[in-house]
Amino acid sequence: MSRKIIKTHNNKLTYIASFCALLLSPCAISAEHVEYDNTFLMGQDASNIDLSRYTEGNPTLPGVYDVSVYVNDQPVISQNISFITLEGKKNAQACITLKNLLQFHINQPDIKDENAILLQREEELGDCLDLGNVIPQASVHYDVNDQRLDINVPQAWVMKNYQNYVDPSLWENGINAAMLSYNVNAYHSEIPDRKNDSVYAAFNGGINLGAWRLRATGNYNWMTDADTNYDFQNRYLQRDLASLRSQLVVGESYTTGETFDSVSIRGVRLYSDSRMLPPTLASFAPIIHGVANTNAKVTITQGGYKIYETTVPPGAFVIDDVSPSGYGSDLIVTIEESDGTKRTFSQPFSSVVQMLRPGVGRWDISAGKILKDDIQNEPNLFQASYYYGLNNLLTGYTGIQITDNNYTAGLLGLGLNTTYGAFSVDVTHSDVQIPDDKTYRGQSYRLSWNKLFEDTRTSLNIAAYRYSTQNYLGLNDALTLIDEVKHPEQDLEPKNMRNYSRMKNQVTVSINQPLKYGKEDYGSFYLSGSWSDYWASGQNNTNYSLGYSNSASWGSYSISAQRSRDQDGDNEDSIYLSFSIPIEKLLGTEHRNSGFQTIDTQLSSDFDGSNQLSISSSGFSDDNRISYSVNTGYSMMKSSDDLSYIGGYASYESPWGTLASSVSASSDNSRQISFNTDGGFVLHSGGLTFSNDSFSDSDTLAVIQAPGAKGARINYGNSTVDRWGYGVTNALSPYHENRIALDINGLENDVELKSTSAVAVPRQGSVVFAGFETVQGQSAIMNIKRTDGKNIPFAADIYDENGNIIGNVGQGGQAFVRGIEQQGNIRINWLDEGKPVTCLAHYQQSAAPEKIAQSIILNGISCQIK
Structure with missing residues (x-):
C-alpha cells in the first residue's frame, strides 16, 4: 500500500521525525514516558532544545493527516483523520467519530457516559470518542513514521461481511447542482461533383435536488439535403430507495433486456440495484473492434437510435466506452471512410443470467406506454422479472410481458453454476392476436454458457443458442407486424404471419485466448461472431471478427479478419495485417517522453481484388494534453482507379473540453475534414466549473474545491483544478468508497495542500463535494x-x-x-x-x-x- 506524507499547517512534523531518527530513540515504538538527557546532544545550543514533546511516544502535532487505518492488524481504509490536542497530553490524539467507526466497519456503541466524549464538535463533524471508554478493551495507536493508525477492538465488535461494502448511512446525496455534457462532431467531405456536410451533437443534461435527479438526453442531426432532426430521449426523474436497495425511475427509460426484448417506455420503473449489496455484481458492456482504412467516421446505433459517434484515424480501433440503452438489442456499427464509402457490421449484445447467492433476490418492474417511432399505435406495457438464488448451484428466474393490444409473453428459466461453467436455460411462451387473423402461440428456447478455462485462460464470455418455433413472436416483432397489418403500405404486399420474416435460429459466441506457456508470452487471440436464419425467408446472416496480436523486441504486430456489409447489403470479408514500431527502435535513440512515438503500418485486402497500404505516425506532448498523428496510404481498387491519400489528426485537452480535428486528401480530388469536441460543466453554489471529460446521464460526479491549486490534476479522468480553485471529475463508483486525489506536480501557483486526497461514497447520479484545505x-x-x-x-x-x-x-x-x-x-x-x-x-x-x-x-x- 502506497502512502503519501501530507504537509500540515506547519512543518514541524518533518523536523520532529528526522530529529527522532537521529536520536535513535524508541519514540516510534513505545508510548511509555521517556526522559531525554540533553548532555548527549552536541552543539553550542544543544541545551536550548526543548525535548519535552518527545517524552510520550510518537511526537504528533494537531492537524489533519492522511493515514492508513488498520483494525485488528487488517488494512481497512486510507483517509484523512483529525488529530486534536487534549489537556495534559503533549501529543495530539486521533479524533475517532461514530461516522469513522462505520467507515472502519466497527459496530457503533451506545454513548451514555459523558466521559466517552473526548471533545464535543459541531454536529456535521461529529464528537471525538474515547474509544477505550465506549468499547471495552479497545485501543488506538498512531505511528507517525508510517502514518499508520492501529485500532484494536474485540472481534465481536467487527462487522461481518463488510468487504467492498459501505453502510447506507454513509451514502451521500451530494450537493444541489445542474450539469450538461456534450459531444459535437462536424464532418465535411468532398467527392468529385458532390459535397456532403453533417453535424451531430449529443447532450446529457440534468439537475440534482436532494435525493432526486432530473435527467434528459438529446441529439441534433443535420445533413446536406436532409431534414434537420432534433430528438429528446430519456427524460426522467430518478432516485434510489435505500431501504429496498433499489432505483425508482419516473419518465422515459428502457426496460431490462435480460429476460425479454428491451423497449423504450414512458412510465415507471422500479428495479433492484445490486451495487448496493455486498459484494458488487459487475455489469456487462461490449467492446467493439474494427478497422478504418482512412480518417473515418464511426457511428453506432441501437434500436434505430444513434448512441455513439466519433472520428478515428486509419488502422485498427477499439471502442470500449459505449453505453448501450439496454440488453437484448444488437449494436449496428457503421464505418464511413473519407471517400464516402460505408461498411456496417453488427455487434452482438446480449447477457447471460447472473448467478445469485442463496437467498438473494433481484427484481425489475416496468409499466408505461411503449415508445417506438416506426409504429403508429403505441400500446401500454407491463413487464416484470424476478431472479432468486435457490442454492449454491441453482438460480431460478421468471418474467411476464403484457400489452393492451393482445400480446402476452411469459418466461421461466434456470441458471446452473458448475465446474464446467455457468449455464442458463429458459423458455419463453408468446401469445399474440393479429388483427383480422387468428391467435398465434409459440415458444422460444435459449441455452447460454459462460466459462473461463483456468488451465488455458480461455475466456468464453458468451456462447448462446436460441431456437424459436414458427408461431413465436417477440415483443418488437409483434408490435411491428400488428402495426403493418393495421396500416399496410401502398404498393407493397400486405404483411401477415406467413410472409413476415422473423428469427428462427441464432448462435452467438465470444472467445478471448491469451497464449502463454510458463513465463513466455506468445500474444493473444480473440473471436466473436453470430449466425442467424429466419422463418418466411431463405436468408441467413453471418458476422465474425477474429484476430491475433503479439509484441516483440522491435515492436508489436497483429493480424485480423472481419465480415461486414457494404452499402449494397452484400457481405464483405477483409483481412488486416498491422505493425507498430517505436521510433527509437528505428533510430537507435533513447526513449523520448514526447514527440512522435511510433510508426504504424497496415496492409488490408478484401479477397476480391482490392488491397490497401497505410502508414502513420503518432505522438503526444510532454503533459499528454496534445496528441497528433499523420498518415498516408495507397489503395489498389478492383472496380475503379487506384487511389492514394494523405491525412492528419490532432487533439487537445483544454480546460473546457477535448478538441480534435482530422483532415485528409485523396488523389481522386476527394477531401475530408472533421472537428470534434466533447466535455461538460457543472453549475454549483461555487459557480460554473468545466470538465474536459464528457459524462453520461447515469454517471456519478464530484466537484473538487482546492483554493489556489490551479493545474492540480484529478485522479479520476483527465480534469484539473481551474483558476477559481474548482474541478469536476466523473466515473465515480456509486455506493463504494472513492478516493479522490490531487496530483500536486501540476500546480501552477505557490500553494500547499494540507491533504491531497478525500474519500467520497456517492449515491447513483449524485454530485458529491470534496474540499481540500490549502495554504496560500x-x-x-x-x-x-x-x-x-x-x-x-x-x-x-x-x-x-x-x-x-x-x-x-x-x-x-x-x-x-x-x-x-x-x-x-x-x-x-x-x-x-x-x-x-x-x-x-x-x-x-x-x-x-x-x-x-x-x-x-x-x-x-x-x-x-x-
Whole structure:
C-alpha cells in the first residue's frame, strides 16, 4: 500500500521525525514516558532544545493527516483523520467519530457516559470518542513514521461481511447542482461533383435536488439535403430507495433486456440495484473492434437510435466506452471512410443470467406506454422479472410481458453454476392476436454458457443458442407486424404471419485466448461472431471478427479478419495485417517522453481484388494534453482507379473540453475534414466549473474545491483544478468508497495542500463535494543567524507580524516558511533552560530573488534577541 506524507499547517512534523531518527530513540515504538538527557546532544545550543514533546511516544502535532487505518492488524481504509490536542497530553490524539467507526466497519456503541466524549464538535463533524471508554478493551495507536493508525477492538465488535461494502448511512446525496455534457462532431467531405456536410451533437443534461435527479438526453442531426432532426430521449426523474436497495425511475427509460426484448417506455420503473449489496455484481458492456482504412467516421446505433459517434484515424480501433440503452438489442456499427464509402457490421449484445447467492433476490418492474417511432399505435406495457438464488448451484428466474393490444409473453428459466461453467436455460411462451387473423402461440428456447478455462485462460464470455418455433413472436416483432397489418403500405404486399420474416435460429459466441506457456508470452487471440436464419425467408446472416496480436523486441504486430456489409447489403470479408514500431527502435535513440512515438503500418485486402497500404505516425506532448498523428496510404481498387491519400489528426485537452480535428486528401480530388469536441460543466453554489471529460446521464460526479491549486490534476479522468480553485471529475463508483486525489506536480501557483486526497461514497447520479484545505502565500527558504553569532535552536517556532506560525527553524538556522510579504518582520521563540526567548528579524525580497522551484531564497537574515 502506497502512502503519501501530507504537509500540515506547519512543518514541524518533518523536523520532529528526522530529529527522532537521529536520536535513535524508541519514540516510534513505545508510548511509555521517556526522559531525554540533553548532555548527549552536541552543539553550542544543544541545551536550548526543548525535548519535552518527545517524552510520550510518537511526537504528533494537531492537524489533519492522511493515514492508513488498520483494525485488528487488517488494512481497512486510507483517509484523512483529525488529530486534536487534549489537556495534559503533549501529543495530539486521533479524533475517532461514530461516522469513522462505520467507515472502519466497527459496530457503533451506545454513548451514555459523558466521559466517552473526548471533545464535543459541531454536529456535521461529529464528537471525538474515547474509544477505550465506549468499547471495552479497545485501543488506538498512531505511528507517525508510517502514518499508520492501529485500532484494536474485540472481534465481536467487527462487522461481518463488510468487504467492498459501505453502510447506507454513509451514502451521500451530494450537493444541489445542474450539469450538461456534450459531444459535437462536424464532418465535411468532398467527392468529385458532390459535397456532403453533417453535424451531430449529443447532450446529457440534468439537475440534482436532494435525493432526486432530473435527467434528459438529446441529439441534433443535420445533413446536406436532409431534414434537420432534433430528438429528446430519456427524460426522467430518478432516485434510489435505500431501504429496498433499489432505483425508482419516473419518465422515459428502457426496460431490462435480460429476460425479454428491451423497449423504450414512458412510465415507471422500479428495479433492484445490486451495487448496493455486498459484494458488487459487475455489469456487462461490449467492446467493439474494427478497422478504418482512412480518417473515418464511426457511428453506432441501437434500436434505430444513434448512441455513439466519433472520428478515428486509419488502422485498427477499439471502442470500449459505449453505453448501450439496454440488453437484448444488437449494436449496428457503421464505418464511413473519407471517400464516402460505408461498411456496417453488427455487434452482438446480449447477457447471460447472473448467478445469485442463496437467498438473494433481484427484481425489475416496468409499466408505461411503449415508445417506438416506426409504429403508429403505441400500446401500454407491463413487464416484470424476478431472479432468486435457490442454492449454491441453482438460480431460478421468471418474467411476464403484457400489452393492451393482445400480446402476452411469459418466461421461466434456470441458471446452473458448475465446474464446467455457468449455464442458463429458459423458455419463453408468446401469445399474440393479429388483427383480422387468428391467435398465434409459440415458444422460444435459449441455452447460454459462460466459462473461463483456468488451465488455458480461455475466456468464453458468451456462447448462446436460441431456437424459436414458427408461431413465436417477440415483443418488437409483434408490435411491428400488428402495426403493418393495421396500416399496410401502398404498393407493397400486405404483411401477415406467413410472409413476415422473423428469427428462427441464432448462435452467438465470444472467445478471448491469451497464449502463454510458463513465463513466455506468445500474444493473444480473440473471436466473436453470430449466425442467424429466419422463418418466411431463405436468408441467413453471418458476422465474425477474429484476430491475433503479439509484441516483440522491435515492436508489436497483429493480424485480423472481419465480415461486414457494404452499402449494397452484400457481405464483405477483409483481412488486416498491422505493425507498430517505436521510433527509437528505428533510430537507435533513447526513449523520448514526447514527440512522435511510433510508426504504424497496415496492409488490408478484401479477397476480391482490392488491397490497401497505410502508414502513420503518432505522438503526444510532454503533459499528454496534445496528441497528433499523420498518415498516408495507397489503395489498389478492383472496380475503379487506384487511389492514394494523405491525412492528419490532432487533439487537445483544454480546460473546457477535448478538441480534435482530422483532415485528409485523396488523389481522386476527394477531401475530408472533421472537428470534434466533447466535455461538460457543472453549475454549483461555487459557480460554473468545466470538465474536459464528457459524462453520461447515469454517471456519478464530484466537484473538487482546492483554493489556489490551479493545474492540480484529478485522479479520476483527465480534469484539473481551474483558476477559481474548482474541478469536476466523473466515473465515480456509486455506493463504494472513492478516493479522490490531487496530483500536486501540476500546480501552477505557490500553494500547499494540507491533504491531497478525500474519500467520497456517492449515491447513483449524485454530485458529491470534496474540499481540500490549502495554504496560500509566498513560500521562502530563510537562512537566519543571531546577531551574536550563535545558531538558533532547532525546531524554534517562527511567527509573522499577525502572530501566525509560518514555519520552524531547521538545522544550521535554515527555515522553510510560507505566507511572507515583499518585506516584513518575523518573531522566533524557543526555550533556554526552561525560560522563553524571543528573537526579532526583518526580511526583504529583492527585485529578482533566487528561487528553488516556487520558493524564494532569503539569505543573511539577522535575528536580534529581544
